[in-house]
Structures are given as structure tokens and as C-alpha cells.
Amino acid sequence: MEITRIRMLRGPNLWSRHTALEAIVTCEVSERSIDAIPQFETKIRERFPQLGSMRRGGHTEVLSLAHALEHAALGLQAQAGCPVTFSRTVQTIDEGVYQVVVEYIEEVVGRMAFDFGFALIQATLNDAPFDLAAALSELEALYEDVRLGPSTGSIVDAAVQRNIPYRRMTEGSMVQFGWGSKQKRIQAAETSDTSAIAEAIAQDKELTKNLLAAAGVSVPIGEVVTNADDAWRAAQKIGGPIVLKPKDGNQGKGVVANIQTEEEVRAGFEVTQGFGRETIVERYLPGADYRLLVVGNRLSAAARREPAQVVGDGKHTVAELVEKENQNPLRGDGHATALTKIRFDDIALAHLASNGLTPQYVPKTGERVLLRNNANLSTGGTATDVTDDVHPDVAASAVAAAQMIGLDIAGVDILCESIYKPLEQQGGGIVEVNAAPGLRMHLKPSYGKGRPVGEDIINMMFPLGEDGRIPVVAVTGTNGKTTTVRLISHLLSETGLRVGMTGTDGVYINHRLIDTGDCSGPKSARNVLMHPDVDAAVLETARGGLLREGLGFDRCEVAVVTNIGEGDHLGLNYITSVEDLAILKRVIVQNVAPTGAAVLNAADPMVAKMGDKCSGRVIFFAQNQHHPVITAHRAKNKKVIFFDGTYIVASKGSRVMYRFPVSEIPLTQNGVLGFQIENAMAAIGAAWALGLDAEKIARGLNSFESTANAVPGRFNQFKHKGATVIADYGHNPDAMRALTSAVAAMKPKKSHVVISGAGDRRDEDIRDLTRVLGNAFDNVILYQDACQRGREDGEVLRLLQEGLVGTTKAKEVKEIHGEFKAIDTALSEVSEGDVCLILIDQVEESLAYLKEKVQP
Numbered sequence: 001m002e003i004t005r006i007r008m009l010r011g012p013n014l015w016s017r018h019t020a021l022e023a024i025v026t027c028e029v030s031e032r033s034i035d036a037i038p039q040f041e042t043k044i045r046e047r048f049p050q051l052g053s054m055r056r057g058g059h060t061e062v063l064s065l066a067h068a069l070e071h072a073a074l075g076l077q078a079q080a081g082c083p084v085t086f087s088r089t090v091q092t093i094d095e096g097v098y099q100v101v102v103e104y105i106e107e108v109v110g111r112m113a114f115d116f117g118f119a120l121i122q123a124t125l126n127d128a129p130f131d132l133a134a135a136l137s138e139l140e141a142l143y144e145d146v147r148l149g150p151s152t153g154s155i156v157d158a159a160v161q162r163n164i165p166y167r168r169m170t171e172g173s174m175v176q177f178g179w180g181s182k183q184k185r186i187q188a189a190e191t192s193d194t195s196a197i198a199e200a201i202a203q204d205k206e207l208t209k210n211l212l213a214a215a216g217v218s219v220p221i222g223e224v225v226t227n228a229d230d231a232w233r234a235a236q237k238i239g240g241p242i243v244l245k246p247k248d249g250n251q252g253k254g255v256v257a258n259i260q261t262e263e264e265v266r267a268g269f270e271v272t273q274g275f276g277r278e279t280i281v282e283r284y285l286p287g288a289d290y291r292l293l294v295v296g297n298r299l300s301a302a303a304r305r306e307p308a309q310v311v312g313d314g315k316h317t318v319a320e321l322v323e324k325e326n327q328n329p330l331r332g333d334g335h336a337t338a339l340t341k342i343r344f345d346d347i348a349l350a351h352l353a354s355n356g357l358t359p360q361y362v363p364k365t366g367e368r369v370l371l372r373n374n375a376n377l378s379t380g381g382t383a384t385d386v387t388d389d390v391h392p393d394v395a396a397s398a399v400a401a402a403q404m405i406g407l408d409i410a411g412v413d414i415l416c417e418s419i420y421k422p423l424e425q426q427g428g429g430i431v432e433v434n435a436a437p438g439l440r441m442h443l444k445p446s447y448g449k450g451r452p453v454g455e456d457i458i459n460m461m462f463p464l465g466e467d468g469r470i471p472v473v474a475v476t477g478t479n480g481k482t483t484t485v486r487l488i489s490h491l492l493s494e495t496g497l498r499v500g501m502t503g504t505d506g507v508y509i510n511h512r513l514i515d516t517g518d519c520s521g522p523k524s525a526r527n528v529l530m531h532p533d534v535d536a537a538v539l540e541t542a543r544g545g546l547l548r549e550g551l552g553f554d555r556c557e558v559a560v561v562t563n564i565g566e567g568d569h570l571g572l573n574y575i576t577s578v579e580d581l582a583i584l585k586r587v588i589v590q591n592v593a594p595t596g597a598a599v600l601n602a603a604d605p606m607v608a609k610m611g612d613k614c615s616g617r618v619i620f621f622a623q624n625q626h627h628p629v630i631t632a633h634r635a636k637n638k639k640v641i642f643f644d645g646t647y648i649v650a651s652k653g654s655r656v657m658y659r660f661p662v663s664e665i666p667l668t669q670n671g672v673l674g675f676q677i678e679n680a681m682a683a684i685g686a687a688w689a690l691g692l693d694a695e696k697i698a699r700g701l702n703s704f705e706s707t708a709n710a711v712p713g714r715f716n717q718f719k720h721k722g723a724t725v726i727a728d729y730g731h732n733p734d735a736m737r738a739l740t741s742a743v744a745a746m747k748p749k750k751s752h753v754v755i756s757g758a759g760d761r762r763d764e765d766i767r768d769l770t771r772v773l774g775n776a777f778d779n780v781i782l783y784q785d786a787c788q789r790g791r792e793d794g795e796v797l798r799l800l801q802e803g804l805v806g807t808t809k810a811k812e813v814k815e816i817h818g819e820f821k822a823i824d825t826a827l828s829e830v831s832e833g834d835v836c837l838i839l840i841d842q843v844e845e846s847l848a849y850l851k852e853k854v855q856p
Contacts (some may be wrong), residue, residue, distance in 0.1 A: 178468020310361025
């Protein structure tokens, strides 16, 4: 068994809506049925007992080693705690070659599980041991390390429930919600609306206290000191128990509470100095430690926190009890688990000593031994939910504190005897206000019920009714994609929207080119959706990116499919037929939002059939208003677009909604260019689906230019010596048919064509190009372009010549080496009234060359 290629599909794809790993796996003849391998299934289950059933198709299903690899990779992830359920193995047209698809949640975990699955298969075949425990342990550790923590995860889960798209921006906890100009970002419980100044204030505990006091919020008295003598002086001035804490501390680090003697104060001051030069000395407030979570302008949750502690059993020492408690599966390092392991550090030892205890002390059964004064979960504390017990005045004080600091999300720490009484009545107060507070004590408290604080944060960021989405239009097909993308973008821009557009010639943001080259893949789509200045996105979606990574978005509002034709890289990546190509390209239709629409070419049977897979509405278009698909759809009172010979008509059932005269759509050249009429109809359908009115659509259609500057390589026209010269990037037989029809409609005195062929097409596809052209043009100039894409010198020219054999019209045929030389030859031969079609390969360079050469 050999693995020849692995792809990580990061968006909806040919196989599913899941993120998935896709591998090409080749099996030898003896490996194509595991039933033919003695005791294979028994042996693999001995090594991986939790492996589920591999026979979804019943006992008669023939399973190869590729199928076994699929199930092993999925099963290992599932056993490691990843919530994965989807996998599939498909035999390709090549004998013994399979496509294996396995869902993943975290990419690196999915890849590791696949590698372990392969190792498991090899161990089974070789009767070698496989350390399942070690593999699962490594997978679990990696999954815990890379997956979102509980705080961020709860917010993401809430967003998913609200159908708000998200994208993880880093390996940490930074996440983007929404797209374009409607996006928001978080990092843990800190949002893109969280003020940096407010965060700085919260970090400065003395400034925080002064601001809260000015707002009338109860706070303990105290002062800032920089040496031990001043700390002791301040403690004497305050009188009674005090608290020492770093002025710029967080998570309870360096806090020493409930101390009073000079020795304790001086020792505590040294502890705080490990976290900053300045130390706050303030009155110790007796009572319980409460954390109130404020989200926006309301109290979201509250918890009573208790310091790290152990409970005696009369047998074990304090040190042993700590070690035993830290083995609790709910406790872990950092913030990934519900509880954090208890720190048995110098502060814990000092606290024990202050109570006359040592780590070797054996507490009586039921005896509680506190290990520190502060109750932070990050040092091993526990939490009990008290949200329903908070007095309204206490909640109001917490909200006022957060707003005084300027935080949209705040963790407000309160010390008081009882949370269900006003603070002033009991001498309680707010001791800290924290930015980016931890959420896990509210999500999964040690005692009491969890609170949906992730939902509260999402609802604050995106009020009900908002989902952070901008209109996304995905366009695919064989021909016409780029022109349709540009026309849709133009129509949207005319309404004042800032449009992000991707295509084969670059990425544009609000008319500004920000990236060049072929940008019709998912990476460019994601970049557009990340851009804060984008109000709507129009994304050309090519087959290559779909196969390589899947879609760059989870849903689109509109999917446009122009047509499906031959010659579009057939024979590559197991897309061997037009039917295969249609299945691939309908992925955008399958991922239309329920509120959205698919705009489909009714005249193309394979495109029209895609409507069955759309969860939203379907708008059909065709030049023939009497086409059966148009007629049937219209009879159901649904939306259609057709051409009546004078107007492009948009109709809902029998009711005509819009009517656009082609004489006012320059792109169609007064209705002469049939393929441009289809492109215009597709764009009108997308605009209609997005709710644009007739006046705005008409204005956009009229003002759209199809020049070399506006739509490079798409039927760009020049005048030269009284002849019409057309430059186009057409590169497949269907494009040739559309172009020859357009040239014929122009009624030339003599017709000329200049053509080469892309070497990465099949031989027959290259021959088909000239079969079409040879029957339509008087003069044919063949040229060999700069990049032969794996072909031998002269091989493409030979195939083009073979395609001309038996054609009826071509009277003159020339072979030229070099695109620019071919252009020069054609320009020298045209006369007034002629039409010359130049099928360019190097779009920018050839257009620039033509502009210099043509003469009015």
C-alpha cells in the first residue's frame, strides 16, 4: 500500500461539508480485499479493539486496505476525543487506486491519526506490535494542545448555533466571527470592541480603585508602596488584616491575603515583588470571594470561589492529598480543563506554616486544609454558581464598575459576607476588575449549574437578527465566469457597496487590485472575507481550488453556474468526464444558504439538474423563453430570466418583474453576442436574488465596460486598418463555439483566427479547438506559446494541425513560433471589413502588445 498524495480540505468540498483529509492510496492486487489476507480483520482488532464496523455495505462488501486505513484513521481520532463521524473510500478509474476521505476537527490531529492508521495497517500485515495506548495518548495530548480552550470554545459554539461564520486566525484563541465589514474578533474573552485603554486601566489596580471610588462603588482603602518599610507603615495605618498584591498583577499571582504581623507583611511584600516594583497594601475584606461576569450592560453569571484546599481522610499527608487531587481528570495544566491543578508552591508552603502545619501533616477525616488565601481557579481553586442569588444592587455595582473602567466584558471580584445583600450593609467591596476574564468557572462550575456565558458574549457582539454575514456570490462554470464575476461586482458597486472580487486575474477590493495572478481559489476568497472594507464579495470559484482545499466559505447567498463544457482540465485529478466536472462544480449550489438562491443555466442539462441540490431558491436563465426548463419553472410561479429578441426579461411566474433592452447593454453589442447575453442574464439573476431593484441593475448594465482595461482577455475589441481585432482568452471547445458564433454574427468580409493550445489538456481537447475553428474561419494562424506545460517542442502545433484535417472552410493555415510574432502576422494580413480573433495566452503581455500595434 502506497500513499501518493494527501490534501487537507479546509472547507465544504466534493465529499461533504466537513473539513477532511483526502489521500490517494494505491493497493497491490493482494491488498484489494482484506478477506484475502489471512486473519487480517482479527489481527487488526487485536491491536485496535475499539475499531468500529468497517462494512457499511453489508457482509458482501469488498474492502481493501485503503478502506481499513479510512476506518482506522477515523476511529483513532474518535478514541482520542475528537467528535468526528464522516469517512469514505472511493475506487478511482485506475485499478487499485482509491481516494480515502476522513473528517478531521483539528488539521494536525487528523494528519497524525492518518499516519498512525497507516502504521497500524503495516503492523497488522507484518504481525508486529502496535502501541495503541501510546498513539492515543499522543493524539489526545495534541488535541488538547491545539483545540480551543473552554472560554473561546463556548463563544465559538454559540456562534455556530446562531449561524455566524467563524475562522480561527491563530493556533491560539484569536477567532474572527462574521465577514468583511461586519466582522468581529475575539481573543479568549476579549473582543475587538474591548478598549486597549480600558484594559490598561484594569491592569493598574490602584487607578481602577480610584475610578471606582469616584463612581461611588464600594472599594477597600489602601495605598501603593515600593519598599517593605512603607508596606508595614501602610499596614499599621489601615489597621487590622491586610492584603498585599502587585499593582499590575493578574490571575491572583503574587497576592498575599489576610496577614497582619510585621513579619508577615515584610515576607508578603517580597512575594509581590516577583511580579512588579509597586505593591498595593489594602484592607482585607472578610467574607467569601465572588467573581461576577459582566457582559455588555448586564450581569451574565456569578460564582463563589474557594481557595485551593484538600480534605483529610485520616490516612494521607497534605502533600499526598494534593497529589491525589491533582490526578482528578477535571484538573489539568492551564485553562483547557474545568479545574486547574493545585499549585503546591512556596505560597502554599508559607500558608501552611502560618497555620502551624507542614506538608507531612495528616489531616483528620473531613478536616479542610487551605493552601492559600486567594481563590483564583488558576491556582487550583473551585467555584460554585450563585448567579440566581446576586442582589440587584450588587449586580448594578458590578455593571457600574465595568462601565467605569470601559470594559465590554469584565470579571468583577467582590469580597463580602453575603452576595444576596447590598455591599454597603455588610462592609463588602469590589477588589478587582479584570479584562479578558476566564469563563470556565461559569461554564462548568465545581458545584451548581453552568451558565451560557458564550451565548451572552455572542449576543452582545451580534444582536439578535444579525449574523455577521455579508452577501457572498460564488460563480463557477466552464466559460463566462470572469465576465460574470466582474459584471455582478459592478452592479453591486453601483449601489454604493464596497465589493471584494476574486478571479483568474487577481483580487480587487473596492476597485483596487491588491493581488495578481490566478486568484480563483479558496485562499483568495478567505482573504477577501477577512478584509474589513468589504460589504459584499463576488468570488470566482475554479475547479482547481475546489479540489485542492474545498470552498473558502461555509455558505454563499448566491451561487451562479454559467455552463459545464468539455476541455476544462478533464483527465486531471480523477475528473475524467463532463459529468464528474458537474458534480464537482455543483458544490457551490449545495452550499447555498436556505435564504439564498442558485442562478442556473437552464439550457445546460447538467447545470439545470443542479437545482435539485439547492436548499434555497432557484432562478433559471436561458436565451430561449420557450425552453422546457424555463416553461416548467415559470409554471410553478418561480423566477426565470430569458431573452425575447429585444429584451432580457426577468419574470416570476407569468408576472414580468424587470425588462432590460439589450440595446442598452453595451456588453452584448446590441444583442449580437449571444454568450454575453447569457453572462448578462447570469449577473441579472444574482443581482435579483440579492434584492437589487430594476433601476440600479439597468444603470449598472449600461455603464459596464467590456474593454481590455475592464475585462482583460474577454472579447476585447480593437480597430486596425478598418478591420475589427478581437482578443480573447478562450481555451476550450465550448468557448470556441461561442466565439465563432459571435464572429459570424458580425458578418466579416474575411475571418482570421490566431490560436495555440494549452499543453496540459488532453490530446483530443486540443484537436477539438481547431476542428471548431477550421469550419468557421478563412485564415488560421497556429502558434506555439511560451509555456508548453509538459509537451515536447512542436507537439501542440501537431495536434492543432490534426484537428484541422477535414475541416471545410480554412483556406490558409500558417505555423508561427511565438505569440507576438503570430499577432504581427495576423495584423499584417487583415483588411477593411475583416474580423480577426486572437486567442491570447499571456493575457496582460499580449493585450499591452496589441495596444501598441493596432492602428485606428
